[in-house]
Amino acid sequence: METDPATHSATSGDEAQRIANTGNEGRDDASNVTRQWQGRRVLVIGDIVADEHVTGRPHRIAREAPVLVLEHTGSTLNPGGATNVAANLVALGARVALAGVVGDDQTGRELVIGLRDRGMDVAGVMVDPSRPTTTKTRIWAAGAQQQAQQLVVRLDRLDNRPLDPAVITPLVAYLEHAILETDAIVISDYENGVIHPEIIEACLPVARARGVTVVVDAHGGLARFRGATIFTPNQPEAETELGHSLTGDAGVETGARTLLDRLDAKAILITRGQEGMTLVTRDRPGAFHIAAHTMPAVDPTGAGDTVAATFTLAWLAGADASIAATLANTAASIAVSQAGTIAVTAAELRQTIAARRLPHASH
Numbered sequence: 001m002e003t004d005p006a007t008h009s010a011t012s013g014d015e016a017q018r019i020a021n022t023g024n025e026g027r028d029d030a031s032n033v034t035r036q037w038q039g040r041r042v043l044v045i046g047d048i049v050a051d052e053h054v055t056g057r058p059h060r061i062a063r064e065a066p067v068l069v070l071e072h073t074g075s076t077l078n079p080g081g082a083t084n085v086a087a088n089l090v091a092l093g094a095r096v097a098l099a100g101v102v103g104d105d106q107t108g109r110e111l112v113i114g115l116r117d118r119g120m121d122v123a124g125v126m127v128d129p130s131r132p133t134t135t136k137t138r139i140w141a142a143g144a145q146q147q148a149q150q151l152v153v154r155l156d157r158l159d160n161r162p163l164d165p166a167v168i169t170p171l172v173a174y175l176e177h178a179i180l181e182t183d184a185i186v187i188s189d190y191e192n193g194v195i196h197p198e199i200i201e202a203c204l205p206v207a208r209a210r211g212v213t214v215v216v217d218a219h220g221g222l223a224r225f226r227g228a229t230i231f232t233p234n235q236p237e238a239e240t241e242l243g244h245s246l247t248g249d250a251g252v253e254t255g256a257r258t259l260l261d262r263l264d265a266k267a268i269l270i271t272r273g274q275e276g277m278t279l280v281t282r283d284r285p286g287a288f289h290i291a292a293h294t295m296p297a298v299d300p301t302g303a304g305d306t307v308a309a310t311f312t313l314a315w316l317a318g319a320d321a322s323i324a325a326t327l328a329n330t331a332a333s334i335a336v337s338q339a340g341t342i343a344v345t346a347a348e349l350r351q352t353i354a355a356r357r358l359p360h361a362s363h
Contacts, residue, residue, distance in 0.1 A: 030327055030353050034346045037313035038093040042086075043178050045203065046188030046195060048100035048125065049081030050111045051301065051341045052137040068152065073142055077110060078341045080136060082188035084302045085217065088309035088331075089186075090118050091343040097178055099124030100194050101131070101167060108133035124174045128167045131159035134192050138301075160192045172202045179206050184312055187225065188305065189218035200224055213315060217308040222263060230267045230315065231259065232308045238270050249278065253287040256280040267321055269328070271307055273300075279325045288322045293333035302341035303332045310344070 056070025079087040086098045098120050102108030104127050111133065116122050135157045143149035163171070179185065185207055189195040195218070204227055207214045214228040222231060222241045238255055239245050246255045256268045257280050266282045276292040310331040314324030331349055335342045 031350045033317050033319040037317040040094050040316045041183045042089050042094045043097045043182040043185045044086040045099045046082030047190035047192035048083050050107050050135040051078040051080030055140045055142050058141050081190045084305040084341045085188045085309050087343040088306050091345045093346045097121040101126050101128050103133040104129040134158040162193050163196050175202045184213040186215045191219050215312045227264050232269045234271045249289045252278045281321050290329050300336050303336050306332045306335040
């Protein structure tokens with residue numbers, strides 16, 4: 001069930017500073033949150049994506065065009081989109097049910113088997129023979145010791161038409177039941193057609209009535225989800241929703257506060273790449289600006305999914321929102337430190353908290 005932000009610590013500035021000071025107490029607080037969220041139930045609804053990564057060793061320049069010829073050295077198929085959110089939630093210790101759509105193809109079957117093997121409930125994954133499983137193939141040129149160094153090209157295979165009624169009906173029926181057995185819902189909308197108005201209508205009113213936390217990680221059209229608990233847009237998505245650019249901490253804070261009111265939300269967390277994150281909440285004035293980690297980013301793929309998953313669980317665990325955002329920021333830094341979509345584990349997060357100076361959270 002939803003933890004009311006009013007029951008979170010009333011001294012958010014003090015809590016954020018305790019983490020920023022990197023003393024044992026602050027680290028212990030953050031580490032303890034990762035233990036308190038174990039076993040929370042989360043329903044993930046959204047666009048299921050297969051992230052395929054193909055790696056090759058540079059061999060020569062092609063004769064027919066000035067492009068690299070790569071000798072294939074390996075391929076992997078990882079959860080992407082909504083399934084990456086779900087994979088991160090499972091890795092962090094949540095009990096996860098996934099709802100979405102795959103095609104009647106080998107990629108979809110392989111992906112669903114892999115998700116089931118991770119411990120996910122995939123009863124809400126519908127098969128639509130009329131569309132392919134959305135697949136994003138990234139081709140990497142490998143460097144020394146076969147470490148992927150350079151992304152050469154990305155090829156997307158998808159059908160972003162709205163869902164057919166024959167698929168919507170059983171999906172809505174599943175959601176109506178699943179919502180009654182979850183602590184939180186994460187809506188992951190990559191604009192590939194799954195988040196249909198009927199899906200939103202089946203989720204939001206019931207969730208609000210039951211006090212279930214709803215977290216929205218959508219690539220656009222945030223107003224469709226008005227009344228959700230938390231929104232986690234990146235800065236370009238927030239700017240698109242607002243209709244103007246956001247400059248500096250003050251500009252992002254103002255924009256986030258506008259979105260908070262416009263969307264009737266309890267928290268807005270805007271991810272800002274190298275500028276970190278900005279968080280505003282309904283119950284406190286001002287904003288928290290959380291600096292990005294200084295470690296180099298190898299591949300930003302899926303970082304927003306990691307943020308949504310971690311922030312959701314920390315919120316459910318009753319953590320102060322600033323601590324939740326700091327944990328999400330730390331988890332994202334782990335995710336982008338490797339090539340491909342990475343599901344960050346609770347153990348990795350605790351180890352990182354113990355080993356690093358966590359970024360400063362200013363209010």
